[in-house]
Amino acid sequence: MAGSDVATDASSAPDTVKILIAGGFGVGKTTMVGSVSEIVPLRTEEPLTMAGLGIDDLDGIEEKRATTVALDFGRITISRDLVLYLFGTPGQQRFWFMWNDLALGALGAVVLVDVRRPESSFAAIDFFERRGIPFVVGVNGFHGAHPYPPEDIRDALAVPEHVQVLLCDARERQSCRDVLIALIDQLIATAVQA
């Protein structure tokens, strides 16, 4: 293959950016993606059998016959030349390696938290903190109910002061939009300080 003269750009194609929607299993990630996406959320699956999996991992998985890990995502066209993708990350943190570039180059992330079991989102918070990926916390109320003020949840999650904690309803478009805007505002504030 010559390979040297392959075209690596298409000027008519839009720029693309992405935001990750993370959090524990069943916390409402796909619901949130669906609430703000202009398309019905799409799903792509990777077979779990290929590289990198430890024997222990495979053992458990085979029993459940779950041989793929799914990734759900949606799209928001920001303008004619800019498209934002929202990726609902796999609930099980240890499967993130299936998409090497999932977190790479993301603008930031929303960590969704279920107030009934906030610990299920600890791993996601750790993941972004350790990689220096900016994030906000969206507290997804069960049936829209919010029994705790954001500050109590901040304490429970032990997230630093500069990380916003917002109450939201993953089923509501406006509510999800506001969480995304809060993330971007946080990024803008950081950029202005820089």
Next chain:
Amino acid sequence: MGGGDSAGRLVRPFALTGGRTRPSRADFTLIATVTAVDPQPDAAARCQPEHTRILRLCAEPVAVAELAARLDLPVSVVAILLCDLLEAGRITVRPPRLVSRTAPDLDLLKKVRDGLGRL
């Protein structure tokens, strides 16, 4: 990895790639956009039905993840097929917008914010 015969387990989607499990280039990340070259170069060998389906789906620019979802194939498989098409001069690829933590792009962020505000 790489060799088709060493592993015990067969993963069906990779039959489409002739057993290759890794793309030959790293361009095809989730939100890289691909576009079919128009007009297509003269028909060459090695165009499987899946290649043809991809070309049809990327007549307009489309992200790799979206292609994979619409083809109902793993991203890793689609990336390998896209390598074939790129090397055959049948598609172009545009990498995602670069996001820098040390020098954030304020214009980009404001653009995203305005777009979200219009939702």
